[in-house]
Amino acid sequence: MRDGKQDRDEEFGRFMTARWPRLLRTAFLLTGERHSAEDLAQSTLERAYTAWRRVGTADDPDAYVRRVMINLHARRHRRRLKEFLAPKDDSGLVREEADHSDRITRAVDREVLLRALAQLPARQRQAVVLRYWEDLTETQTAQAMGCSVGTVKSNTAKGIAKLRLIPALADAVPQGGRA
Template sequence: MGEREQTREEEFHGFVMSRWPGLMRTAYLLTGDRHAAEDLVQSALERAYVAWRRVSAADDPDAYVRRILINVHARRHRRGLKEFLMARGETPEQVAGGDTMAQAEDRSMLMRALAGLPARQREAVVLRYWEDLTETQAAAAMGCSAGTVKSNAAKGIAKLRAIPGLMETAANGGVK
């Protein structure tokens, strides 16, 4: 292995190690299942590895890989693969390594509600509100316009707000 090849391998390895928790959290929120999320992240990282020269040269490698992740998820969803609902009560943070959302009291209800959204609405809600991306960043990740992100996020949030038990939990400070 040449020096340049080894440097590229080390660079990719460092990228994966530092981004794995965030990618897993996003994938889990998209799929609702830990194993499906792991498969999704691995598939996205396989594609990123093959294109690593382009990815590492991009202005924002994180956005490039996030776009790959969204595209892989969309392809799987379009092919009619059934998505799993959260059966074991795992949270995105337990899957990804932990953060402040781990304190939420009733995440399983939120995860089921999120899993019940259509794919594009779920993607918009996850990218805008969990990943805290701007509309422009979310649009780039989803491959659509910022207006489409706004529309899908608004529809998704409206559907989530229409779930009575979820709203009660949020009103009581249970979902953070």
């Protein structure tokens, strides 16, 4: 006879397996570095597992887990206020291996895009990643970031404006393309 813990563990295992690629991609876009992204995604799932009774019964478990990831990322970023999100040079960056089923790989120059994204402040980067790569609505993004819709709009607009000012990115995106 099966017990409730075994059922919850199996349910969480299915959830984790199905969500891992997307969580890892989002974490990579937030951190800009593969190992940090793996740490962030693992920490997120660790927190989700310990709260699985709440997560599994939530109206939108994906939104709950996304919120956990954003909170963890924000906490890590606050601890390192003196460090910039992007390193002074890119020699320390670990290159992400292209996943041809991932939409971002369709960008003309993936490296330029990732470097440009890494130059944004953390909140702007979070807003841009959640809105354009995760395809969340402004309301969903606000919930994930724990802020108002107006703050999401402001951070997204500022982030996109900064991205448009990067010459290398402008060269990589075709005219009329969405930034």
